[in-house]
Amino acid sequence: MPAEVDTGLATLSDQLVLVTVLLYVFAMIGYALHLGFGRSSVRQAAAVREPALVGAGASVSVPVSEAAPAAAPTGDDTAGPRWPARAGFIALVLTWLGWAANAGCLVTRGLAVGRWPWANMYEFVVAICLATVTAYLVLRHKFPQLRFLGAFVAVAAALSLGFAVRYLHVQAGPVQPSLNSYWVAIHVSAAIIASGLFIVGGVAGILYMFRKEGRPSRLPTRAELDRITNRVVVLAFPIWTFAVIAGAMWADKAWGRYWGWDPKEIWAFITWIGYAAYLHARATGGWRGRAAMVVQLVAFGCLLFNLVGVNMFLGGLHSYADIPGSP
Structure with missing residues (x-):
């Protein structure tokens, strides 16, 4: 490795990218549990329509205790089992932690070599993964219905980073003059x-x-x-x-x-x-x-x-x- 490279920071960057992969994998599992066992939007919509249909027919009475939970669904899983909602929340926390580790990987690599850390294919893929997860987190905050994308974004980021580590990784170092x-x-x-x-x-x-x-x-x-x-x-x-x-x-x-x-x-x-x-x-x-x-x-x-x-x-x-x- 070239003398001008901070080997300590370069090693830390390599370790952080492995941590990032693990965090994204666990986040993907949490999102998948939430998506697979949480209450679906279709079921919630059906629950909203049912009281109206019953009232129109006037032939079936629905106890208040049964009709109330479905009267005003919020898009959350509060009317179903609680553990899928907890899994989704944990997945979101893990995604933010993975995002921080992903950003830390790029920052430490950039500091190690004294340049912008996206001058080769390995660095570019790591940066693309960070941008993708950032886009998901920002858009999810703006549009809560985008939460369903969490599992798919997390697995895409984890696979891409794993591929980058296995097949694209190069030692941190200087770049050709045209990239500087x-x-x-x-x-x-x-x-x-x-x-x-x-x-x-x-x-x-x-x-x-x-x-x-x-x-x-x-x-x-x-x-x-x-x-x-x-x-x-x-x-x-x-x-x-x-x-x-x-x-x-x-x-x-x-x-x-x-x-x-x-x-x-x-x-x-x-x-x-x-x-x-x-x-x-x-x-x-x-x-x-x-x-x-x-x-x-x-x-x-x-x-x-x-x-x-x-x-x-x-x-x-x-x-x-x-x-x-x-x-």
Whole structure:
């Protein structure tokens, strides 16, 4: 390891990422218990409708002690067994602890090498996971109905970090001169934030495709999933647009041109086109439901290939991922 690297902080960073994986795994289990055994929104809605139907028929009497709990459901599990709600709360606490460990991993690695800690594929994946969990926690606070995404976000973050530790990890060290720039804080940070939001939207979109309307489910309805996905994409798209523009400006400073048809540039633009097509189809074409979601998921696939596939399988000026075993 280079002499200028603080080995103590670098080791602490490696340990924190392992702690993060464990916390996200346990959080995923808690969310899964809450989702699997908590009271479903469909059952709550049925409980609300039942007293009205009974009153209209006037042929069946419902004791007050039975009707009262269902009269004003709040979306919580207070009318069902209490332990799933506790599991969900513990999962949320573990998610925040995992988020803190995830952030600590990046901070200590950055301090260890004296630079922004997302200059190779390992660091980038760790940062993407932090952005995804951050997006989930912030959006959950704004929209409580998003709590159902916890299990899926946690398992995605845990698997991604586990993959990064097993296959992408490189020792902390300096970077090539073109990456030692303030543009890392601008261009790459914007790409990371937008990617985290897009991943949350992608997870909601995948769940939409598996959600069967008219069947009892603990997941939100397709209409709610569609609305959640659209809101996240609307928020992330301008940030991704800024990241693409900032990348072109950095390319001009580093390589003397704004655009050179490098694979990373091409796939960043393809991703932009995909999400632009999704937003355009909804805004002007009136697309809703499955058709719009298919477009969104195609754009999401382009995003994932841009983030991971380009660095692993394609060359070019952006082939600085430092993936172990790569040419």
